[in-house]
Amino acid sequence: MISTELLPLPIGGEWRLGGGDAYESLYPATGEPIARLKAASIADVDEAIVRADKAFRTSGWAQKLPHERAAVLHRVAQLIREEAETLAQKQRLDNGKPINETRALVASAAGTFQFFAAALETLEETITPSRGPYVTMSVHEPMGVVAAITPWNSPIASEAQKLAPALAAGNAVIVKPAEVTPLMALELARLCEKAGVPKGIVSVLPGKGSLIGDAIARHPMVKRVSFTGGTTTGKHIAHIAADKMMPVSLELGGKSPTMVLEDADLDHAVNGVLYGIFSSSGESCIAGSRLFVARSIYDEFVTRVAEAAKALRVGDPASERTQMGPLITARHRESIERYVELGVSEGGHIRTGGVRPHGDGLERGYFYTPTILEGLSNNARISQEEIFGPVLVAMPFDSEEQLIEQANDSVYALAAGVWSRDFKRAWRLGRAVQAGTVWINTYKQFSVSTPFGGWRDSGLGREKGREGIFQYMEQKSMYWGTNEQPLPWANQ
């Protein structure tokens, strides 16, 4: 247990208990409580937002010069690094990811603050070509109060990805973490305050999405929502945004194809396919959950992937040897089990996995074995719907045309992988596949300097990259008259 005390929340500049129901955050590896807190209430939502608006207008945060705000963000990055191990251990307890993964997430959060500090400090406004006796400039202003609504699968990284650019842009930020993983947002708010972000600029409101997330998105003072989560919730938020005429960015689900051609480096590809689907227990929006393999190498390749999947070390997230931890909740594991049953009822057969592992105390947590299904078409429901777990559907393909048609036959278009030694074929497929991110001879690599986002039901807008800061700014064009020449109606 991290603390037996109820954890206070930063609400409008004050750390106090939420006004909602008390609940416990559970360690997915054992089901034991690790923290207790009271969720935010609707009254907390209003208070946090009204105070955030005041802090935006009066605290001087928005008026700081870029290098001054950047210095504060650099301090946040430094504080994250100073507390990296404690944060990584807390993140492990909060969502059950193996410690090696949570260390990487914490490092990426620090890198994100550093990157957006640099993006802010080097941001240049534009002088546009003049078409008259004036100089025209395009400048950017902060929006006011913006909201970050995040999922449970990579909390510190998802939250830093929104908080850092939103703060860099000069806004006040309301963070709504997933109910089951509230700890990292609380830690980031604490570190922001310690680094010099004024009180009231960052509030954290954990609680039920349909209540607290919904109320935040609907609040008239919230000027933008940056949302990461499921497509159904994303569409709901898009409707709210349409009613308010509010810009919104949506990082949603995926069902990403990985394509292995007969000329691929098979050792490398086996490893890439495994990592693509089974790291983070498959609880990853960009999980490579549909595997297409050239028919001539299909049997050999899938046999190698299945053998390697069986050998993955599933277990204690605290151990550095562990490759796959538990799933987030018992309920989520049940949903994955139902999908696997559905796959079998649709005619698929389980090549490996499909069960809960036993021994070493694993029965206490929400563990599931790495699972591969075969014998299904790309039209099967489990080939089309996001499972968000360690379940791979393997399918052979006969031609590049058929491969592209099937890879693109999905409502999702978040990411894709191509494995081939032939540069021209890899290029052709990489260009033809519809996805926000394509990895060639690698998978699940991220860089904060590269834009990320999805097409179709996988989302709207892009996070990260230098342009990521513009999500949180309004654009303004300014015309400066340069001579005394009268306007057409002068003296009339």
Ligand SMILES: NC(=O)c1ccc[n+]([C@@H]2O[C@H](COP(=O)([O-])OP(=O)(O)OC[C@H]3O[C@@H](n4cnc5c(N)ncnc54)[C@H](O)[C@@H]3O)[C@@H](O)[C@H]2O)c1
């Ligand atoms: N594209 C990406 O970058 C990315 C990254 C990680 C996860 N995801 C997606 O996230 C999903 C898994 O996360 P999840 O189960 O937490 O998603 P979710 O949509 O259930 O919840 C995400 C967040 O939205 C809140 N929420 C839920 N209902 C809401 C409502 N009616 N109004 C406002 N807020 C609401 C939740 O409390 C949570 O904070 C998967 O679909 C995954 O693909 C996408």
Ligand SMILES: O=S(=O)(O)c1ccc(CO)cc1
């Ligand atoms: O793999 S995931 O944890 O789902 C994830 C989180 C954030 C991003 C965006 O950089 C991509 C993948």
